[in-house]
Every structure is written in structure tokens, then in C-alpha cells.
Amino acid sequence: MDRNGPDPQGGQATLRADGPVRADGCAACAVSRRTFVGAATLAAVAAVLDGCSSPTAPNASGTSGGPITVKLSSFSALANVGGVARVDGGSGSPTALVRSGASTFTALSMICTHQGTTVNISSGGFLCPNHGAQFSATGANTGGQRTGSLQSFGTTFDSSAGTVVIARPS
Template sequence: MSGCNSCSRRDFVATGTLAAVGAFLAACGGGDSNPTAPAPGGVTVTVTLASFPALATVGGIARVTTTGTPIAVVRSGPASYRAFSMVCPHQGTTIGITATGFRCPNHGATFNANGGWIGGQNTSGLVEFTVTSNATAGTITITS
């Protein structure tokens, strides 16, 4: 069998099948059909602010992605917003939103609305993304 001198036909077929599945998933983006999902290797998400009522007031926090990298936006001022990865820096669990920030359900790390670690499992702060606003369109664009 060419290219595989030491493996059985069964191993060869299994390896070939896994390669084909991997190629299929890569070609279709892992089954992700959400056009606003972050692209592999980087994040570019445009958010229509009116779609997230929590962002109508300063201090409000909303999760703005349903697929791909989980991202939360914090309204940090009358016309300013910050965006954070909701991937816990401890071991990668998706964190939840609280009244004043975030909490990881896995080991209890808590973060304030600035993304800083404030308690629970000791870890670093949340990864922050760049936010650019388009006041005319009522949107923000989040990039990494």
C-alpha cells in the first residue's frame, strides 16, 4: 500500500476518512452558516445596537454573537462601547453575564464590566477587541 508501509488497510481507510471529514468541515466552515460569525484567525462582527435592548443604557451588557467566538459588548458611555471575549481565560469555558460584569460557571472566576478579573478562580482579565462606531448606521464593528 503506497504511503503507508506499516498500517493495515483498516487504518488506512480510517485515516483517509478522517482526512475527508476534516477537508469537508474546513470547506464549509465547520457547519457555521451565521454570516456574522467571526472568521477563522480573526474577528470581524458588525452589531446593530438597536437589536440589543441591554445596550440602550450605560453599563448595559449583551452577548452579541450566537456562533463562533462568544463576544459581549458593554456600553461604557453615552456613545462608547467595549467588546470582550466571553471565553474564560482560565480554561476556556464560556462565561455568563451578571448585573455588573461576568462570571464563569466552571470554577467561579468573576470579572467586572471592564473585563478585569475581580474574584473567584484566579486568572487573567478578559481578551478585549477593538470597537469602531458608526453612529449614522447605529452599528459598531468589532475586530481583533
């Protein structure tokens, strides 16, 4: 099956059973429509499948970044028992500090254990915007998507300095 005809790039092209070849002999320059459409379809399917995949949940060690020292005067919400503040410490790992008593604090990772989404602070706790998982101020799962509790970190309160150190892993 040989057909000769003008090449769109100015030369003569020959269509053979094994595919088109330009007159200058560059077989790689002439891509068949079937090859192009097949490659484009494969790329589109790969993009769709990637979009459907789930984000990777955090590993067992959870949020890291090292200890955070929180100056309580910088977060007005922490002046009262029950107050909650997001205190990332510049690491980009979202961490919440909850004033659970006059001199006690709870520190929690704000990463949902279901799919690794950052949870939002809501009245009485936290809410995952992806699938509606609800967590108490202690990090326990209380409703919505059934998932594990939010990871907690140890805290040390220094009342004379007005600071709380959150012991996150490095």
C-alpha cells in the first residue's frame, strides 16, 4: 500500500504498510493518527486515575517538625479553658493546642487519620472537610467518617514564662 502525496511540511510523503515516511527519510517525524490518539488517550486515562486516587495518609509517626514553643499571650483563644488555637510553629505541619484546664494543655495533629486532610477547628473540637469526620477536643473520633483519633503530643506548661512546649517528633 504505497501512496504518494504532499507532506504538510513541504516535502513528499509516502504512506507504506508500516507507516508514513517523509521524503527526507525521517520515519520518526511522521506519527500516525492511531499512535497519536492512543498516546493521548493513555495520558488522559492516567490523569483521571491519578485524580481519583486517595492522598497518602500520614505515617505512624504522624506530624513531625520538632518541638514547638507557644507563647500563650500570642493566642487569645488560649486564655480560657476550652480555647483552641492552631500553632504550626513554622514547620507547615498543622498542630492544635487546646487549653484543657487552668494549667493543662492538649496538643493534637490536625491531620485526619482517614486520608491525611487538614481538619478544621469547630465548636467543641475538630471537623474533617473531606468526609465529615468529627473529633473531640481530646482528638477522639466522635462521629462522621469512622477513623482513628487525632495524634496527640506531650506538652509542658511553664506558668512563669507563659509558654507551652509541644513535644512533636523531629
